[in-house]
Amino acid sequence: MDKIRADVIVIGAGAAGLRAAIEAASMNQKLKIALISKVYPMRSHTVSAEGGAAAVIKEYDNLESHAYDTVKGSDFLADQDAVEAFVSRAPMELKNLEKWGLPWARDEQGRMAARAFGGMSVKRTFFAADKTGFYILHTLFQRSILYENIERFDEWFVTSLIVENNRFKGLTAIDIKNGTFHYFEGKAAIICTGGIGQLYKTTSNGAINTGDGMALAYRVGAPLKDMEFVQFHPTGLPGKGLLITEAARGEGGYLLNNQNERFMKRYAPEKLELAARDVVSRAIFNEIKEGRGFKGKYGDYIGLDIRHLGKDVIDKKLPTVKEMAEKYAGVNPYNELIPVRPTMHYMMGGVHTNKEAETPIAGLYAAGEAACVSINGANRLGSNSLTECLVFGSIAGYNAARFALEHDYLEVSKEEVTREENRIFDGLIKKENGIPPSDILYELKDIMEEKVGILRNGKDLEEALSSIMKLKERFKQVSVTDKSKTYNTDFIQILELDFMLDVAETITYAALKRKESRGAHYRVDFPKRDDEHFLVHQLVYKSEYEPRIELLPVVITKWKPTERKY
Numbered sequence: 001m002d003k004i005r006a007d008v009i010v011i012g013a014g015a016a017g018l019r020a021a022i023e024a025a026s027m028n029q030k031l032k033i034a035l036i037s038k039v040y041p042m043r044s045h046t047v048s049a050e051g052g053a054a055a056v057i058k059e060y061d062n063l064e065s066h067a068y069d070t071v072k073g074s075d076f077l078a079d080q081d082a083v084e085a086f087v088s089r090a091p092m093e094l095k096n097l098e099k100w101g102l103p104w105a106r107d108e109q110g111r112m113a114a115r116a117f118g119g120m121s122v123k124r125t126f127f128a129a130d131k132t133g134f135y136i137l138h139t140l141f142q143r144s145i146l147y148e149n150i151e152r153f154d155e156w157f158v159t160s161l162i163v164e165n166n167r168f169k170g171l172t173a174i175d176i177k178n179g180t181f182h183y184f185e186g187k188a189a190i191i192c193t194g195g196i197g198q199l200y201k202t203t204s205n206g207a208i209n210t211g212d213g214m215a216l217a218y219r220v221g222a223p224l225k226d227m228e229f230v231q232f233h234p235t236g237l238p239g240k241g242l243l244i245t246e247a248a249r250g251e252g253g254y255l256l257n258n259q260n261e262r263f264m265k266r267y268a269p270e271k272l273e274l275a276a277r278d279v280v281s282r283a284i285f286n287e288i289k290e291g292r293g294f295k296g297k298y299g300d301y302i303g304l305d306i307r308h309l310g311k312d313v314i315d316k317k318l319p320t321v322k323e324m325a326e327k328y329a330g331v332n333p334y335n336e337l338i339p340v341r342p343t344m345h346y347m348m349g350g351v352h353t354n355k356e357a358e359t360p361i362a363g364l365y366a367a368g369e370a371a372c373v374s375i376n377g378a379n380r381l382g383s384n385s386l387t388e389c390l391v392f393g394s395i396a397g398y399n400a401a402r403f404a405l406e407h408d409y410l411e412v413s414k415e416e417v418t419r420e421e422n423r424i425f426d427g428l429i430k431k432e433n434g435i436p437p438s439d440i441l442y443e444l445k446d447i448m449e450e451k452v453g454i455l456r457n458g459k460d461l462e463e464a465l466s467s468i469m470k471l472k473e474r475f476k477q478v479s480v481t482d483k484s485k486t487y488n489t490d491f492i493q494i495l496e497l498d499f500m501l502d503v504a505e506t507i508t509y510a511a512l513k514r515k516e517s518r519g520a521h522y523r524v525d526f527p528k529r530d531d532e533h534f535l536v537h538q539l540v541y542k543s544e545y546e547p548r549i550e551l552l553p554v555v556i557t558k559w560k561p562t563e564r565k566y
C-alpha cells in the first residue's frame, strides 16, 4: 500500500477547493499541496453555476447594505461577524479573478456589469452571460496550473479521514482509474466537497453532489451545523429539476399562474419575483397546491415569462436559459412560457467552521458548500455562494498553510489504514447477491422529497427518520455486481450512498428538533419564527444511537432580528 505525504491536502477541486489550493500554494512555495478530486476539476458542480457572484464594487453600493441583505435573507440566523468579514473581502476576490483573466460582462462604459438578484437591494451580482460558474472554474483551474507545488490527484475518491486526539493526520483514498487503495499523511486538510443535491428526487445539482465531505467530517467527530436548512430554488424545469437561473427574473422575467396572474404580488408585494428564494418557492408550491398551476406530464407547474425581454436580451444575457428551455422543456422562450417548479438546489448546512474556516478538529478546515460558517443561516441569497467559495476558500487555504508550517506530520499506523481497506474491499466489494444500491437510493430520495422537503411536519419527519434508520440497516446488505477494478463507478456509488444516508439522518433529525419556521425550514405544525427558543444554530454530532445536538448562539453584531418582509 502506497503512502503519499503532503503538507496541505485539499479535498475537492470546485471553486472552493481550487481557490484554497492556490492560496496555500502561493503562501509558501516550499509547501506541498495535494489537490484530490473525484472528478476532473472542470467537472465540479461549480461549472454549472449560471447567474453570477455578488460583491460591493459599484459606486452606488456599500458593504453595510450587502451585509444586511445577507442577514435578512438568512432570516437572522447568519452569524453577523462572519457576514461582515465575508462582504468586506468579497470585492477583492472578484477583482482578483479579473486579473487572472475572467471575462466579466461589461456595461456601456466598459466596466464590470451587475445584474439584480433575489433579496439583494441593489444590482451587485457580477456575471459572464449566464455561464458564470464555468468562467470562474476555468479561471481558477488555469491559475492553479501555474503552481508547481500543487500536485493533482484527479479521479481519486476519499473514503475516510484519520484523526488522533482531535488532530487531523491523514486520509484514505481510492484511485478510481485502477481501483488501487492509498493513504495520505498530511499536516492539514481542507474539505471542499460541495453540496448534497442528490439526496432529493428533483434537484439542480450534478451527480457528484453526494455530501461526501460532510459525512467524512461527521464520522470523525466534527459537528454539522444548520443541517435542517435545505434550499429549494423556485425555478427548476419539471422532471429532473434542471435549473433556470434566477438571472432570468433578475433581468425582468416574472411568474404567472394559470389565471395569467402575476401571483407574487400577493406573497411579496414589494420585491415580487425577487424576494428571497424560500419565499418564492413556497409561493409557487402553494399556487400549485391550490390548483392554479398548469398541467404537465411531470406534474403541475408555473410559467416563467421572459417573452417581453426580447430576443436581444435573451440571446446576449440568457443564452443558457434559452437553450435549456428549448432542449429540455421543448418551448421557445421568445414567445412561450417556460414551465418551472421548485427544485432542491443548495445546502445551507455543512461542516461547522468559524470565520477562519477552522473546524473543531485541529488541522481540519472546510470551505464552500460543504462548510457552514454560517453566513447563509436559514436561507442563502442567490449569488452569495460563488463568492463564499472564493472568500472562505482563500481564508482556509491561508490558515491551513500556516498550520502546516507550524506543525509536524503525525504518523498514520498500518492498522488504521488496514481497517478502512477491509471495510471497503472485504466488507463492501466482495459481498455477493445482496440488495442493489439503487433500491435504497431511490427510496431515500422519495423519503427526502416527500417528508423532508419544502413543507414539513413533526409526524412526517418522525416517519422519515425511522425509514432512514431502516435503510441504514438494509444498506449492510448491498452488493455490487461489477467487481472490476477499472473505473468501477457502481462501487463508488455505494460509497456515496453510504455518505448520503448519514447526512440524510442529520438533516431529518435537526429538522425534527427545530420546532419553528425560519427561512427554508417551514414547519406546518409550527408556522411562526420563534426567536425566544430557536435563534440558535443546531450542531449535530455523531453518537452511538441517534445523533446528538448541541446549541450554539447566533452572533449578532448590529442587526436585531425583526420580521422579515419582501
Ligand SMILES: Cc1cc2nc3c(=O)[nH]c(=O)nc-3n(C[C@H](O)[C@H](O)[C@H](O)COP(=O)(O)OP(=O)(O)OC[C@H]3O[C@@H](n4cnc5c(N)ncnc54)[C@H](O)[C@@H]3O)c2cc1C
Residues within 6 Å of the ligand: 011, 012, 013, 014, 015, 016, 017, 036, 037, 038, 039, 040, 041, 044, 045, 046, 047, 048, 049, 050, 051, 052, 053, 054, 132, 133, 156, 157, 158, 159, 192, 193, 194, 195, 204, 205, 206, 208, 209, 212, 213, 243, 245, 345, 346, 367, 368, 369, 370, 382, 383, 384, 385, 386, 387, 389
Ligand atoms: C445549477 C446550479 C447553478 C448555480 N448558480 C449559482 C450562481 O449563479 N451563483 C452562486 O453564487 N451560486 C450558484 N450555485 C451554487 C454554487 O455554484 C455552489 O454552491 C458552488 O459552486 C459549490 O462549489 P464547491 O467548490 O463548494 O463545490 P463543487 O463545485 O460542487 O465541487 C466539489 C468538489 O469536491 C470533489 N469531491 C466530492 N466528494 C469527494 C470525495 N469523496 N473524494 C474526492 N473528491 C470529492 C468533487 O470532485 C469536486 O471537485 C449554483 C449551483 C447549481 C447546482
